[in-house]
Amino acid sequence: MTAVAYVVAVWLLLIGLYGAVTSRHLVHLVVCLTVAQSSTYVLLLAVGYRDGADAPIFADIPVGSPVVDPIVQALTLTDVVVEATVVALLLALTVQARKRFGTVDPDGIRELHG
């Protein structure tokens, strides 16, 4: 079960990077980055997963029952926020790049100024 999650995490990372490398549009590039970063969520949650354990929320289960790792879940929360901030800033930069260079093709920007 966890092996599948690890395979998915590695796959998401590599396919996201592949998309970023071959991207021809800055917005597409940003989306590829989010795909690559989402691999870290899968990885973190898989590391904390335990067989037969519940979510670490004791609202309806007795204290002391087996639960999955609460720390990696809190870390995943941080991770999601970081991704949202990075996407917001990159999209703002994309808008500026379009105004400045007249193109959203990463290669086009390089050809003009590099």
Place this chain on the structure above:
Amino acid sequence: MSPRGRAWLFVGGALGMALLLAWGLAGVPGSDVPLGRYAGLLADHAVAERHTTNVVIATAFDYRALDTLGEEFLLFVAAVGTTVLLRATREERDEERAARLDEQRGVATSDSLRALGTGLVGPTVVLGVYVTAHGQLTPGGGFQGGVVLAAALLAVYVAGTWLALRHVAPVSALELSEAVGAGGFVLVGIGGLLFAAVFLENFLPFGTKGDVLSGGMVPLANLAVGLEVAGAFGVILTELLDQIVLRRSASG
């Protein structure tokens, strides 16, 4: 570098990375071993120590509250950065023109979409407040609730126009919410410094387990983060929507 050369470089790098990842992940303990020591301590004692039933929130807003403070300011800085990047070149004339065109768009929006958007605003706000307020009890918290609240703003935009969004949630109000949220968390931390001698240490009574106000400072910190997140996402959303509206008016 040519696209072909870049692709080959990527294939080589990706293969190496995949091998390293496979090697590393093969050594990760399986899912049948007990939790690590820190995680086990939190899982076993957080409920009794902090009277919160959601251990993830107890971890994020009490045991590791300093991390969350940094995280909150990350979002704050991102919203400020987006504003600085996008608000640079704008003239009043553009805004008026954009507002006029936007009203025309408002007329063109289909009635069903407007009805759906309007209907979604209320339930979304209630859900956002609920998720924020009950973070210490059930899955949720300030970050999740704040994003839901910001989504209510998007529903306003869908239902009406850019101008309607500006009236319901003026940027200054969003910025205020963001600042109050960021400052509020710091104040909670200073409260710990004053009354419990340690920054971000709990200084409030823990209350009864299962109550909305249980968990000491956790509900306060959650509220601060909820305000901050709703404000920050609202500001980012408004700035990006402004770009769409201004661009449309420039081309139309």
